[in-house]
Amino acid sequence: MVNKLVFENLKHRPVRTLLSVLAIAVEVTMMLTVVGLSRGMLEDSQRRARGAGADIWVRPPGSAAIGLSGAPMPEKMVEFFRKQEHVVIATGSITHPIGGLNTVVGIVFDEFNRMCGGFKFLEGGPFTGQGDEIIIDERYALQNDLHAGDTIQVLNRPWKIVGVVEPGKLARLIVPLKRLQELTGATGKLTQVFIKLDDPANTDKVIASLKQKLPDYQIYSIDEFTSLFKVDNIPGLRAFIYVIIGLSVVVGFLVVFLSLYTAVLERTREIGILKSLGATRAYILNVLLRETALLAVFGSIVGILFTFGTRAAIMTLVPASLTQRIVPDWWPIAGAIALTGALMGAAYPGWKAANQDAIEALAYE
């Protein structure tokens, strides 16, 4: 019976109901999108790191494990790594930031291609050695509407796109190592060296021996390296997530507060009628809380559906810059947070409604 009343009340003011549901939906979408984005981007970085096909990553002393800065290491180190036991491939690369979250990576194509199991070209092919050539991945191509044969500006100079490859192999923008070294004034220097072993089972053994010989260097197995891609390892990311969730809760709270506050004012008379029929405070509070809970549940469902929309929008508009994951494990969490915010918003209007003098309410108007 109470459900019927709640339902009829919501139906009675369809626009207000719709707006409340939408606001809660946006709240839930904000939470799920920020969580889905941070998870998606970290996973994408992990996937691309694994896509390089290396068993061991070596970075120079004093560099940050994740991140682009790095005191470079000399190129001749590669020779040293090649001579180690079990090492099949050792190849160096240089990573250079080009604004935003994007980087361009310089590689020795043949070595890297062998290590990563071979680039899959969707358009064009490998470097030909003529002029400034660049290989881009499919997502970058989609986002910027580029094709093999086009020319793009990177590092203030034109590059001819020779190939478009499937994403997932380290970087989105790939150029020959030598050229990038020249352009960035890093001739003979490397940002990192990738090592592929005869058998991944030897990883620990090789790392142990390398660490002994190069105590200052940062030497990671691929598992260690990818495990560094965590929310807590990105400075400020957790705080950012909390701020967005906090703001979402405030929005949900205010919307429900306003919606129910006006509903209570508008329904002063109805609340008086219920009281005249002997409804207790708890009964009236129950009506409003159920109404709130229903708004929160509908809002959460719509908000979850919206995240599929934001993901689709990101996939079509900026697939190279952002990756959003759908995070079902966060659905109940976001729903519970939205519900809590909504119930807090309902508290004062509910209390006001429950304590109204019945006949004053009926004399209203």
Add this chain to the structure above:
Amino acid sequence: MSENGPVISIRDLHKIYRMGEVDVAALRGVNLDVERGEFVAVVGPSGSGKSTMFHIVGGLTPPTSGEVYVHGRNLADMTEVERTRMRRTEVGFVFQKYNLLPTLTARDNIAIARHIAGKPLELDDGFREVLDLLGIGHRLDHKPSAMSGGEQQRVAIARAIVNHPSILLADEPTGNLDTKTSEAVLSILRGLNERLGQTILMITHNPDAAAVADRIVHMRDGRIVP
């Protein structure tokens, strides 16, 4: 709860409404006893305080001074919870302005009174008969906005009696009804009074309606007059 003595006892009741700067004295010393099973008609000019008296007896609003005893218990000594229970179980109220819930159908307006009282929502055959006598049996699935004033009034009557309250306070229950439906309503009230021994107080402007009662009480300027 005293089993003998009056069901309702009103002593020197005053009610002053404060409208901003102006005080409106709606009741100026009402004294009235109503015996168990009595059917009392309250008549008097507009503004004489009839509705105000009903609202206080029904525990909907407190008096400014004076006492009201219902079943021998002073309303002022009751807690809000006890007054709520009294409204729920002892008293049925028909408002002058009907006061139906606008979002619910007639059927649900009646059912919610059952629900609040914690009683099964199904209407028994006897009550269906009452609804037919009231002439609203075929209008149950309509919302108040789709009903005439007279129909809303009869739904309000049905809602007030659906829980078989021992006291029925009816504020002009026939105010909007034609002669024929008026008579139907009055005969239902008379029947409830005789068969179930319900105590009924009814405000009316209609001398024919007042004539149905056991006793007629006259009000004027916030007092009971002989």
